[in-house]
Amino acid sequence: MEREDEAAMTFIAWPFGQDHLMGFLGGPAAWEASREGPAALEALARAELRAAFGPRADAALRGAPVLASDWGNDPYARGAYSHARPGRAAARRILGTPLAGGRLCFAGEACHPRLAATVGGAWESGEWAAHAALAALAGVPPEPVR
Ligand SMILES: Cc1cc2nc3c(=O)[nH]c(=O)nc-3n(C[C@H](O)[C@H](O)[C@H](O)COP(=O)(O)OP(=O)(O)OC[C@H]3O[C@@H](n4cnc5c(N)ncnc54)[C@H](O)[C@@H]3O)c2cc1C
Incomplete structure (x- = not known):
């Protein structure tokens, strides 16, 4: 205020x-x-x-x-919104980048490079992570985060 x-x-x-x-x-x-x-x-x-x-x-x-x-x-929330520090928005893309060839992925509102802190961003980043995991299972490299 x-x-x-x-x-x-x-x-x-x-x-x-x-x-x-x-x-x-x-x-x-x-x-x-x-x-x-x-x-x-x-x-x-x-x-x-x-x-x-x-x-x-x-x-x-x-x-x-x-x-x-x-x-x-709430121990499973510990706050309301995720946020990037000023000047550090690019960290979201890094956080959402699949690791270990797609076998380990972080997803959610903090991982979307443009729609952070929204349901749409969380949803889409979850879809990307699922695609990366499926690609890893199929033995193909994951697509880069958009
Ligand atoms: C007050 C408020 C209003 C909002 N209004 C809007 C809006 O109008 N429109 C919009 O698009 N977005 C809105 N948002 C943002 C939106 O709700 C979030 O961006 C979105 O829900 C995040 O989804 P998520 O799957 O990344 O995380 P979450 O929905 O937080 O899911 C994470 C889950 O992981 C669980 N969890 C955490 N730690 C552990 C653990 N150690 N073990 C097991 N489970 C664990 C949590 O319990 C939770 O269920 C709002 C948020 C708040 C707080």
Whole structure:
């Protein structure tokens, strides 16, 4: 956040017509909420919505069930998005390059040279890895990462 009064969270309402409201929080505020627990996160989300929409937000969400995820402390996630350090985006291509003639491949959102941090990038890099593995099994060299 750059200003004191700036919103800490962003929200997506009614995704694909579902009666859900999703809030996103990152950075130091997210770590603080994570330490304080899900009730603190819910209180923060409700306060953010109240600041944007006034008391109507409380009325609309009264009694609504809440689910808080905490990827930072999930041992299989340990955060939200992968990222390359500034100037190091080329490392993604290197990470996605098959090793041992295609017998060892890394795939996923961090490995795509252009679509990093997206489902599309993760999916495509998985397909490339699968093709490389099949090529290795067939005894042909893997295609280079596009
Ligand atoms: C809040 C948020 C919103 C997003 N919104 C969008 C969006 O709108 N559009 C979009 O394209 N992308 C979005 N993304 C990004 C997208 O979700 C990811 O880029 C994508 O899911 C990454 O896929 P992946 O297969 O590389 O990794 P993951 O989906 O993270 O899969 C990795 C899997 O490996 C498992 N794992 C980890 N360690 C181990 C281990 N040691 N042993 C066994 N299993 C393990 C994990 O549990 C997990 O299931 C969003 C991400 C976040 C966090």
